[in-house]
Amino acid sequence: MAKHVVTLIPGDGIGPEITTAMRRVVDATGVDIEWEIADAGEHVMAEYGTPLPEHVIEACRRNKVAIKGPVTTPVGTGFRSVNVALRKELDLYVNLRPAFSIPGTGARYEDVDIVIVRENTEDLYAGIEFEEGAPETAELIRFCAEKGVGTIRPDSGISLKPISITGSERIVRYAFEYALANGRKKVTAVHKANILKYSDGLYLDVARKVAAEYEGRVEFEDRIVDMTCMGLVLYPEQFDVVVLPNLYGDIVSDLAAGLIGGLGMAPGANIGAECAVFEPVHGSAPKYAGKDMANPTAEILTAVLMLKHLGEFDAAEKILAGVKTVLAEGVSVTYDIKRTNTGSTDGAVGTQAYADAIIATF
Ligand code: NAP
Numbered sequence: 001m002a003k004h005v006v007t008l009i010p011g012d013g014i015g016p017e018i019t020t021a022m023r024r025v026v027d028a029t030g031v032d033i034e035w036e037i038a039d040a041g042e043h044v045m046a047e048y049g050t051p052l053p054e055h056v057i058e059a060c061r062r063n064k065v066a067i068k069g070p071v072t073t074p075v076g077t078g079f080r081s082v083n084v085a086l087r088k089e090l091d092l093y094v095n096l097r098p099a100f101s102i103p104g105t106g107a108r109y110e111d112v113d114i115v116i117v118r119e120n121t122e123d124l125y126a127g128i129e130f131e132e133g134a135p136e137t138a139e140l141i142r143f144c145a146e147k148g149v150g151t152i153r154p155d156s157g158i159s160l161k162p163i164s165i166t167g168s169e170r171i172v173r174y175a176f177e178y179a180l181a182n183g184r185k186k187v188t189a190v191h192k193a194n195i196l197k198y199s200d201g202l203y204l205d206v207a208r209k210v211a212a213e214y215e216g217r218v219e220f221e222d223r224i225v226d227m228t229c230m231g232l233v234l235y236p237e238q239f240d241v242v243v244l245p246n247l248y249g250d251i252v253s254d255l256a257a258g259l260i261g262g263l264g265m266a267p268g269a270n271i272g273a274e275c276a277v278f279e280p281v282h283g284s285a286p287k288y289a290g291k292d293m294a295n296p297t298a299e300i301l302t303a304v305l306m307l308k309h310l311g312e313f314d315a316a317e318k319i320l321a322g323v324k325t326v327l328a329e330g331v332s333v334t335y336d337i338k339r340t341n342t343g344s345t346d347g348a349v350g351t352q353a354y355a356d357a358i359i360a361t362f
Contacts, residue, residue, distance in 0.1 A: 002034035004310050007059040007066035012041040013284025014294035014351075015069025021296035021355035022067070022303045025322070028359040029315035031307065036063060040082050041071040041284075052082045057089050064275040067306050069299065070284040080127060083279070087120045088127075092270035092277055093167065094174050095120040096305070097253040104327035105261030106340030112236045112259045117178065118249025119171040120270060123199075125246045128160040163199040163245060168206040174271075175243035176210060179218045186219040186240040187211065190228045190248055203245055229255060257281055264295030264336045267302035269309070278306040292350035295334040297323060300358070322361040332357035 008023065010016040023035060038059040040052050051074060060066040071082040086092070095118035101110050130137040132155060141152045152158065175187050189207035191200040204222055211220035223231065225248045232239060232252070236259050244252055257266035263282035270277045280298035288294045300323060307316035326332055330341055335348040349357070 003032035004065070004312075005034045005036055005063045006306070006310075007038050007056075007063045008035040009038050009040050009056065009066060009068035009071075011069030011284060012043055012072040013070060013286040013289040015041070015071065015284055017290070017292060017351045018280075018294055018296035018299040019067070019069040021351050022299040024352075024355050025300050025319055025358050026303050026307070026315070028362055029312075029318050031312050031315040038066075040068075042074050045074065045079075051079055052085050057086065060086070060090055060275055060277060065278075065306065065310065066275070067278040067303060070280065070282060072284045072286060084125060084127070086277055087270050090270075090272055090275055090277065091121065092272040092275070093119065093121050093170055094269075094271040095249060095253075096178070096269040096271060097249075097256065097266065097281055098305070099253070099256035099260045099266060101260050102265070102324055102327050104324075104330050104333070104341070105265055105337055107259065107261035107265075109236055109259050112256070114232075114236060114239045114256050114259075115178065115182075115184065115241045116249060116253040116256055117171065117175040117241060117243040118253060119167060119244065119246045120249075121246070122163055122167040123246035124159050124161045125250075126160065126162050128162065130158040130160075132157040161196070161199050161247075163203050165202065165206055168203045168245075169210060172207045172210040172243055175241050176214045176218055179241045180214070184218070184241050186221065187214075188228070188239060188242045189220070189222045190225050190242060190244040190252065191222060192225050192248075193222075194224060200245065207243070225252070228252065232256065232259065253281060261340065262336060264298055264334070265301070266298050267305055268298075269302070269305045271309075276306075276309055278302045278309075292352060293335055293348075294351050295336050296351050296355060297327075297334075300355070318362055319358070322358040325361045326354065326357045 010019045038056040040056045045051050073081040097116040099114045101112045191204045193200040193204040257263050266281035268281045280302050304316045304319050332349045334354050335345040338345050338348040
């Protein structure tokens with residue numbers, strides 16, 4: 001029996017290509033993983049009537065560790081995003097998105113090393129939505145008027161932004177524990193508490209209380225989200241671990257991906273108390289599907305996070321070193337890296353050839 005059994009969800013669009021490249025790179029390190037393939041996404045809807053069949057969720061629960069490619073969110077079908085559903089079903093409350101500079105990507109900055117810790121279950125992503133014109137929306141509008149909470153135009157759609165003490169406490173605590181375990185110096189809690197007093201205000205209160213427990217061990221600061229965005233662009237080196245509620249986390253992590261060379265470079269992990277699902281930040285980039293063009297770096301760096309989670313530190317380091325070598329050489333790189341480095345995609349290699357170049361460094 002293999003040392004680790006990992007659920008592999010190839011996904012849609014470029015997912016199958018980049019997960020194949022990732023798997024080849026991971027297997028080439030010699031680490032003992034049995035991959036259990038579980039298909040989810042738009043392409044399984046005809047067969048199962050849903051993009052996220054129950055057996056896929058079960059496979060993640062059983063193996064406790066899964067890695068996935070991106071999944072297309074079907075538009076206008078009434079199905080919620082597979083990613084959001086998986087995070088909810090498995091209570092994967094942490095979305096960890098490290099953004100660190102690797103020379104050779106053509107990124108605008110060279111010294112970025114930020115870990116974004118995004119809350120994954122609450123906030124405007126909780127999925128509590130009131131459609132414009134629906135009777136329950138009218139009732140909510142009436143309720144707010146009657147209670148003197150505020151006036152909402154009758155032709156409004158409404159999304160609720162719940163933020164709890166429980167949700168805030170566990171995500172901020174995770175950020176501090178991550179900082180301690182990884183030799184990080186500072187945690188920045190990001191919010192808009194000056195305007196959103198009862199949701200972000202509560203988050204900030206909780207963050208300050210949790211931070212007090214780590215005083216003297218990890219530095220703490222809080223920043224307003226708009227100022228955070230400006231600060232990240234002006235002086236990204238000032239940021240270390242950044243913990244945010246769900247929506248700001250989503251936006252700011254894409255900003256952070258931009259600092260390090262784009263979405264093709266940004267890995268991610270969804271972590272809960274019971275299991276973890278690893279996935280890159282980017283989507284299924286359908287226009288590149290089947291073309292052997294997409295950059296698998298984000299998926300491969302996602303596997304690096306997974307290997308560390310599995311305690312396979314040597315394999316993780318080997319892959320990271322290989323990625324750094326190939327990018328620094330700048331020869332066997334995909335179209336997006338060529339484009340940022342030279343202004344043209346001429347001479348770019350395909351997804352699998354890039355993986356071959358990494359494997360050749362082992
Ligand atoms: P996207 O798939 O991330 O692609 C947007 C653009 O980013 C691409 O056109 C490409 O830019 C660049 N890019 C993304 N991944 C890349 C890679 N591996 N290598 C090189 N370039 C890459 O975003 P989208 O088009 O908005 O979303 C497509 C679908 O994915 C949607 O259905 C969305 O819901 C879904 N999605 C899924 C996840 C997930 O599964 N976790 C996350 C986000 C979005 P250039 O064309 O400029 O080169």
